[in-house]
Amino acid sequence: ASESGGSGTKPNPSSLAPVNLDHGDPTAYETYWSKVGERSTITFTGDQSLSYFANAKNLCWFLEPKLEEEIRRLHHVVGNAKVDDHFIIVGNGSSQLIQAALYAVSPSDQPQPTSVVSAAPYYSAYQEVADLLRSGLYKWGGDAYGFNKDEPYIEMVTSPNNPCGMTREPVVNRPQGKIIHDLAYYWPHYTPITSQVDYDIMLFTVSKCTGHAGSRIGWALVRDKDVARKMVDLMVISTIGVSKESQLRAAKILGVISDSCLLDKSPGLENFFEYAQHLMAARWEKLREIVKVNELFSLTEYPSEYCLFTKEFTEARPAFAWMSCKSDMEDIEKILRGHKILARGGKRFGSDPKYVRISMLSRDQEFNLFLQRLSSIHGITSGN
């Protein structure tokens, strides 16, 4: 890998600030929200939401009724998940809900902590969350493909998968297993909606759906009342619930998205999922073009499937690119870093250093800079 081009006034790339695509910071949708304008604005007066309680009668007593309503409505509009027989638990991002779900499904009568597994490549945060406090209830157990013990286990199933964007099913399939479905990316801008899923525990997050990661709002759809109650217990002890401001703003934002999908409710409002799907498709097309003429890298390919929401056959356009070196010998994270592109190396996901996860959700400016720098590797273009 070498940096090509560069003459005259062009600054030396090594002195440039890196493009940080390590996090999946979803700023790509800012322009959409600017265009939506007042419809998505919310105001809080000083005397609002002082109480810890949002609805003392609800099992999840800190959940704002308006947010619950808009979550249920959005799932009905999109058709990605069944919600009518599930409790809704709101969390400080889906991160906290992962912890709450692990806590709720871990058997409390085991001599050893229960293994938490996920098929590699798996979301790097699962290991961090599972091992953070050296819990006696659960511990990280690594790649689900390697789990073969006759004991309780918890399998995290991420579909579409973070980092690789593929549709996933449980892989362990042994007795005594509990499954947590992380569906953060199961939305029509990222992947074809192939069925209305209906699992026991399903995790979603506003961050990846609408782009409002700063709000830290996630939600769980939970079928079993005792599991739901234990999840609420964890949320209460660890943070006494979830910001009311974020919940009410998320309700507003989710409401706009649902409205944008319904022609009669949305004069002048562009369908959010169509907008985001086009944006992602255009980015993927540009990236694939550059990778195609490049001899070093390759990208995951996705099958074309029928999407129940768009009523079209489409391929996934994931929130992350899972890129690899064609050669097994290379450390792709290091190569990219040498070209001022920060991304997360495969080892963090239980995979090879020949893989890297690159966020596709940055602002246009950073995304274009990324393309420019990527295409300059191996002298494809002069990089400007």
Add this chain to the structure above:
Amino acid sequence: ASESGGSGTKPNPSSLAPVNLDHGDPTAYETYWSKVGERSTITFTGDQSLSYFANAKNLCWFLEPKLEEEIRRLHHVVGNAKVDDHFIIVGNGSSQLIQAALYAVSPSDQPQPTSVVSAAPYYSAYQEVADLLRSGLYKWGGDAYGFNKDEPYIEMVTSPNNPCGMTREPVVNRPQGKIIHDLAYYWPHYTPITSQVDYDIMLFTVSKCTGHAGSRIGWALVRDKDVARKMVDLMVISTIGVSKESQLRAAKILGVISDSCLLDKSPGLENFFEYAQHLMAARWEKLREIVKVNELFSLTEYPSEYCLFTKEFTEARPAFAWMSCKSDMEDIEKILRGHKILARGGKRFGSDPKYVRISMLSRDQEFNLFLQRLSSIHGITSGN
């Protein structure tokens, strides 16, 4: 204990909804914030705060710079804590910061989890947080007065204390101790500010300072950079930071409070701490009157001390009343429950069932109902 009075159209108290003073839900200040009006209002447009990041250059990269500024300003205005040599870490309420601090100061090389202790009566949540996930790093060790081991320990020092309102110092005072100072109630409406404290780890929360418990914003002042970094690590893994909406609103609210203390900045704005101090003093006076003529109960007494903020000698007016039965034989929580008053029994705080913690921060209506029901016990008045 018997219920007296009640004739004609008066409903039977046993059929009435209970007054819930179990939580310290700080709705008492709602009226103040209504009067403040527009000055405390904040608006969010749909394209604001999408990113996870608030200030990528800060150690606490999810902390909004405006909130950091207003926290530092408020401590300067009130003079309750030194902030100039401390990092500020924002949390989802101080609950999460307790967990973060335990994580950060627990030695990682110990064969057994480090004991977390606090002098009884102690805040009931410490035990819940310490034992929640059966951590291998730390575990609840009970009353600090009983700790005498030659090994590392962590002492939670709550001053003024929750539940009893007394000023507290560490009580273990052995080598290998780490101390976390929980100063949630160290504000002039609750207690005389007798010195500008300057500890290694100090925890505060918006909930008890301004009444905005629904926002879930707490902050830690942390002297040591490595401890601060480890606290940030926990916040990132458990919730990827803290709601930007809540942070920005908290910044606004704290700004109003600071302004309200400065004559030139606040034409027409009533000094918040004076307002809240009068409100609390009036409630305490009413409660003490009722308890005085009652033969069953007694209340903690507080010394008069010079407050550096108000420049007056005052007694504490704590956020909770720590009430006891004069007789050792009684379960006061049960007695109150029989009179439709819900409060938290002494056992939860490592104390006797003859004690109970009662929130003094409810809305006027509930507080008056509480007084009414309390005074009806033992036939002091007819309870209407």
